[in-house]
Amino acid sequence: MEFFPKIPTIKYEGKKSKNPLSFKQYDADKVIAGKTMREHLKFSMAWWHTMIADGTDMFGVGTMDKKFGAVSDMDVSKNRISAAFELMQKLGIGYFCFHDKDLAPEGDDLASFHKNLDIVVPLVKAEMDKTGIKCLWGTANLFSNPRYMHGAGTSCDANIFAYAAAQIKKAIDITVYFGGDGYVFWGGREGYDTLLNTDMGLELDNLARLLTLSRDYGRRNGFKGCFYIEPKPKEPTKHQYDFDASTVLAFLRKYNLMSDFKLNIEANHATLSQHTFQHELVVARINDALGSIDANQGDPNLGWDTDQFPTNVYDTTLAMLEVLKAGGFTTGGLNFDAKCRRPSMTHEDLFLSFIAGMDSFAFGLKAADAIMKDGRICDFTKNRYSSYESGIGKKIVSGDTTLEELYDYALNLGEYNVKESGRQEYLEDIFNQVMLSAD
Ligand code: XUL
Ligand code: CO
Numbered sequence: 001m002e003f004f005p006k007i008p009t010i011k012y013e014g015k016k017s018k019n020p021l022s023f024k025q026y027d028a029d030k031v032i033a034g035k036t037m038r039e040h041l042k043f044s045m046a047w048w049h050t051m052i053a054d055g056t057d058m059f060g061v062g063t064m065d066k067k068f069g070a071v072s073d074m075d076v077s078k079n080r081i082s083a084a085f086e087l088m089q090k091l092g093i094g095y096f097c098f099h100d101k102d103l104a105p106e107g108d109d110l111a112s113f114h115k116n117l118d119i120v121v122p123l124v125k126a127e128m129d130k131t132g133i134k135c136l137w138g139t140a141n142l143f144s145n146p147r148y149m150h151g152a153g154t155s156c157d158a159n160i161f162a163y164a165a166a167q168i169k170k171a172i173d174i175t176v177y178f179g180g181d182g183y184v185f186w187g188g189r190e191g192y193d194t195l196l197n198t199d200m201g202l203e204l205d206n207l208a209r210l211l212t213l214s215r216d217y218g219r220r221n222g223f224k225g226c227f228y229i230e231p232k233p234k235e236p237t238k239h240q241y242d243f244d245a246s247t248v249l250a251f252l253r254k255y256n257l258m259s260d261f262k263l264n265i266e267a268n269h270a271t272l273s274q275h276t277f278q279h280e281l282v283v284a285r286i287n288d289a290l291g292s293i294d295a296n297q298g299d300p301n302l303g304w305d306t307d308q309f310p311t312n313v314y315d316t317t318l319a320m321l322e323v324l325k326a327g328g329f330t331t332g333g334l335n336f337d338a339k340c341r342r343p344s345m346t347h348e349d350l351f352l353s354f355i356a357g358m359d360s361f362a363f364g365l366k367a368a369d370a371i372m373k374d375g376r377i378c379d380f381t382k383n384r385y386s387s388y389e390s391g392i393g394k395k396i397v398s399g400d401t402t403l404e405e406l407y408d409y410a411l412n413l414g415e416y417n418v419k420e421s422g423r424q425e426y427l428e429d430i431f432n433q434v435m436l437s438a439d
Helices: 037-041 047-052 073-091 110-130 159-175 198-218 245-254 267-272 276-287 314-325 346-373 376-384 391-398 405-412 424-436
Strands: 043-046 095-099 133-141 183-185 226-230 261-266 291-296 334-336
Touching: 037 346, 043 047, 043 073, 043 346, 047 095, 073 110, 073 346, 073 376, 073 391, 095 391, 110 159, 133 159, 133 391, 159 183, 159 198, 183 198, 183 261, 183 291, 198 226, 226 245, 226 291, 245 261, 245 276, 261 267, 261 276, 267 276, 267 291, 276 314, 291 314, 314 346, 314 424, 334 346, 346 376, 346 424, 391 405
Parallel strands: 043 095, 043 334, 095 133, 133 183, 183 226, 226 261, 261 291, 291 334
Antiparallel strands: none
16 A cells, blocks of 8 residues: 555656755766765664654644554554555665654553554564565663653662663664664753752763663674764753763763763754754774764754754755765765754645755765865864974974973963964855765
């Protein structure tokens, strides 16, 4: 059965096309810097937003049909699978990401939830085998159910910690069964609303205990991919422990988890933490921890996680510049953790949203490659630090100096001041010039 009969397979038609159901920028087989655009971008569909989110918000019920003609919860889950693979095939999306709870109804307790998963998960795998579509990463939803009101790994109730562990065990099993390359921990409700009732030290130690147990279980049971933490500063709690990339890196170092964990950087989470998307990607990259990306964008005038499809090509260019500088994705990819706006309620809107996001990142890739090839910005930055390549600078970098030597050196400089301009506007102009002529 076809769920989107009016939608054809989406093809690349080039930038002059006015056909909304075509790619204007994303030419999957085009080779850029030695790899096809498909290989560079590794687009992924987020099961929760695409197959489930129906526009429900705090002020109103859903506006979109995400039941795909089925009535019982199990049938809805099954129809979503066929619809998901039809959508991914028509868009040429090679990967998907999922929470355990996205795939099957929760039932009355954990045992019935896992029984439901055992029925549905092989159906997903059969579609994967048939289509060649892969799993980018899996995760467990440890935030929706009321039992996680105080957190999961950071709950005050040890029974809830055990419950979270059980869900993670099953979600890792499913990820391994799918051959997934990643397993994500987004700290759903791992944070606090008030410090008056919170033992922050114990909560952070427990969070690390849960991650360590999960890492050890995964490694013992065939998970060879990468574990990721997805930073976010707030929402749903007032203060999320995985605040931003730097905070998460400090946590991973403190608890000796750096060798198994990298970061899954989400654009809208970056802006919620008062950083740019580029900033978070740079922090991840320079720490060899750029694992994967949740591609979306926020609204600069709103203070919450709007999870919009990415259309700002300036930001996608800056993001792809960081991905290229990091040497490209290995286990990770670009997961559209994005949902249609509530009034964009038709199935066609779903396709149009993905097309907009994929074209924006495809353009970003071409523009980033052009900026790398143009070389002026990278060269300028490199030359800006040339004083560290010889003389006293070289000694500072190699660790061959002392504070006493630097004292004498500085006194001998006499009246010295820097001679170099930062030339920000010149660089921004080059950026625009190269970006706007990218093809
Ligand atoms: C929440 C969020 C999640 C994670 C997976 O803000 O981004 O969808 O990506 O749990
Ligand atoms: Co996300």
